[in-house]
Amino acid sequence: MEKSIVLENVNFGYDKKILNNVNLEINKGDFIGIIGANGAGKSTLLKIIIGQLKANSGKVKILENNSRDKSIGYLKQMNIEVGVSFPITPLEIVTLNLYGQMGFMKISNKKIRSRAFNALSMVDLKDKAYYNYNNMSGGEQQRVLIAKELVKNSKILIFDEPTAGIDKDSKELLFNILEHLNRKHNITIIIVTHELEFSKKYFNRILELRNGVLKDYSEVNTW
Numbered sequence: 001m002e003k004s005i006v007l008e009n010v011n012f013g014y015d016k017k018i019l020n021n022v023n024l025e026i027n028k029g030d031f032i033g034i035i036g037a038n039g040a041g042k043s044t045l046l047k048i049i050i051g052q053l054k055a056n057s058g059k060v061k062i063l064e065n066n067s068r069d070k071s072i073g074y075l076k077q078m079n080i081e082v083g084v085s086f087p088i089t090p091l092e093i094v095t096l097n098l099y100g101q102m103g104f105m106k107i108s109n110k111k112i113r114s115r116a117f118n119a120l121s122m123v124d125l126k127d128k129a130y131y132n133y134n135n136m137s138g139g140e141q142q143r144v145l146i147a148k149e150l151v152k153n154s155k156i157l158i159f160d161e162p163t164a165g166i167d168k169d170s171k172e173l174l175f176n177i178l179e180h181l182n183r184k185h186n187i188t189i190i191i192v193t194h195e196l197e198f199s200k201k202y203f204n205r206i207l208e209l210r211n212g213v214l215k216d217y218s219e220v221n222t223w
């Protein structure tokens, strides 16, 4: 199995300890659910993985693409952007991220458009490329933000409670799209979720964070 992310003896605390010697090996193509009580440290764990927070000790290795910036797409908790006060289209949102990635590199407008459209079609929103983002449903906005991550050629997608605040149909659609990205595009996916009953059928592995310790959910009964 090719590894995607490896954590070795990761410790982290703000004032009190949050992660206690966390070890984790994620394989390429995994579709992982992470559960745990409020305040268990799930969001903190994701931020350590993407490099937004630095572990107090231990190692975090991102092995896909060898580049943290390019390889990880991350949607933080409650990131539906409320109150964007000007009209903006999904195509523009996705394209902005592409310019950000390319920086000074020369890339034709035509190529940018085709990559943006490609990302939008991966989340089934090609037909709404020119809609007003502000008038789209929460589920659709979520998918636009996924496309914005995908356009960077992310091979890993990490979501912090992506289904909070969206209706059941949108949830199902979202997970079906993620399943498609996982299976057909071999994208490694990690999702923190409160909704295990709904989502467990999609995951190939479920982890629970409890008292700073991360364990496979199947082992949790033996704690």
Ligand SMILES: Nc1ncnc2c1ncn2[C@@H]1O[C@H](COP(=O)(O)OP(=O)(O)O)[C@@H](O)[C@H]1O
Binding pocket: 014, 015, 018, 036, 037, 038, 039, 040, 041, 042, 043, 044, 045
């Ligand atoms: N920036 C911070 N400074 C201090 N404590 C924090 C900070 N962020 C989170 N915490 C605390 O760390 C614990 C874990 O938080 P978090 O990772 O958000 O948990 P979860 O996502 O599992 O609900 C909580 O007790 C929270 O209050």
Ligand SMILES: [Mg+2]
Binding pocket: 042, 043, 044, 077, 160
């Ligand atoms: Mg959280």
